[in-house]
Amino acid sequence: MNLAFDLLVGLSLVWVAWRIVGSRDHFQAVVLFITFGLILSLAWTRLQSPDIAIAEAAVGAGLAGVLFMDALGGLSSSPGSPRPAVPLTLLFPCLILASIMAIAVLFVPEDFLGLIPVVHGALTDTSLEYPVTAVLLDFRAYDTWLELGVLLVAVLGVMGIRRIGSISGSRLPAPADPVGRWIIRILLPIMVLIGGYLLWLGAFAPGGAFQGGVVLAAAGVMLWQAGHPSLGLLPRLWWIVLLFCGFLSFLILAFWSLFHSGRMLAHPENKLWILGVEYAATISIATCLISLVLASPGRCRVRDN
Template sequence: MALVVLAFDLLLAAALIWLAWQATRAADLFHAVVSFIVFGLLMALAWVRLEAPDVALAEAAIGAGATGALLLSALDRLARRPRRHAPLYEPGTAWGFWLPAGSALLAMLTLAAWNLPAPGLGNEILASLSASGVEHAVTAVLLNFRALDTLLEIGVLLLAAVVIWALGQAPPPLVPSMPSPALPALGRLLFPIFVLVAAYLLWRGSHGPGGAFPAGAVFGAGGILMLLAGARPWIRSSEHGPWRLILSLGMAVLLAAGVAGTLSGQDFFQYPKGTAASFILVLEVAAGLSIALLIFALYLRGKPREHGSWGAAE
């Protein structure tokens, strides 16, 4: 059986390398993007093999799902333009350079990596887990031990959305060449399931793989699907509506939790004794909501309209 597992790993690695090669070298841009999406899919299998279900979940929701939708949508602007007959790659970067340089780098990295004892922090986590307020170690690390990273991480998401808004208006969506009647039905059918699964993942977070990030991503993906199914983007950039507030809610709440620690005379982000569990629950819900909207906002690639509709006539 060990042989079968080894064969599985080898095959997976070979497929990943092949796909990475295709994603960087394929002559056709769409070919490259599909290769990259499949790369993400197989990467999730690799995470599963490496006993990292949390990472697999995030990769499935964010890596393969949301990123795939982003890349495919970006093609709409890029694919329309006529292809220029220029070389796709820089000249002069011949194999003479890359083969030796690549092999040297590879040898160096592998040598270094084999020498790692990888002591890990597993024991430290086990020792502190009971005080963290949650049963699942990854959630404990994200929202308690290293909550500062998570605050900045949600900040990065929010910041990315602000940057994208600052760059200009969202491009109006293209009208499909042949609208299908099945699409709106699909949206109506699936959206409740998206919401349900997102809520389930959020709830799972405290004692198993799940939590705000996959949940938010699934929720956001549901929004993207609704948009594709013909719904109007309901998010508005108007400064009067609630949207800007909800977008920044996750970061604001995390920041408040951090400051609360300082104000009560303790460390930044130190939850009062015994209240860690409820703090983390509130943080998860707020963060999940924000993340969903932020991922949706990232997908729009620009600032949505302030008011009014976004019909095909505009």
């Protein structure tokens, strides 16, 4: 039964991916992509990686669909546009790459545990209980820090291309009229609650800053979709503070630990430090993702109230 399920999910992923690439209708490709995210989440679940399954669920359902739908609304595509040609010359390198990866899997010993024993052994050195969060915020804090930097660069890049200096007064790609304001009252409290819940969960179970941040970002984008200015309400200075606070908190931690213990990013014993860094990262991730969506080209000014 396990094998049947895994085979079905794996083959469906390949088939749906192939349909996305070969689809003539852009809208069909978008819907297939949303479906792809769902099946991918099932696959991550079967691979016993609930962290990635939760992240995929949040990004795939919460943000990717909105971005694609709005991008599609901005394109003036005729339904009879020609089938996108998949260059056959790419097929050969792709097949070679796939075979190399398949062979590599065969060489992995069956009882291979990777870094799991190392991480579990080092858990006593940190104040975190959950290994994945410990890796992200403590053992590999440098990576997480730079990833926050990557998100910032992405926002700066979009702002640069759009030649705008802030997201206030950003325009919706299609007006919010059919979406009633009442939806805010229903969804906003639940989204904020679940975003906070996932953030809190990260200390001892799958969840954490990224997953929580994405759900909070979805809440911000939902506000914007319902015609509310969302983060555009904030004064520019506050917006910049929220955007950079995650990156800055790691920077402060790096300097502080360098002067106090002589090692960069060595977490102090106090658990408050880790909590502070994680919360700041969550706020920054949410702000960056909302800004990326709000900075998208639009035609309709959001109603100010």
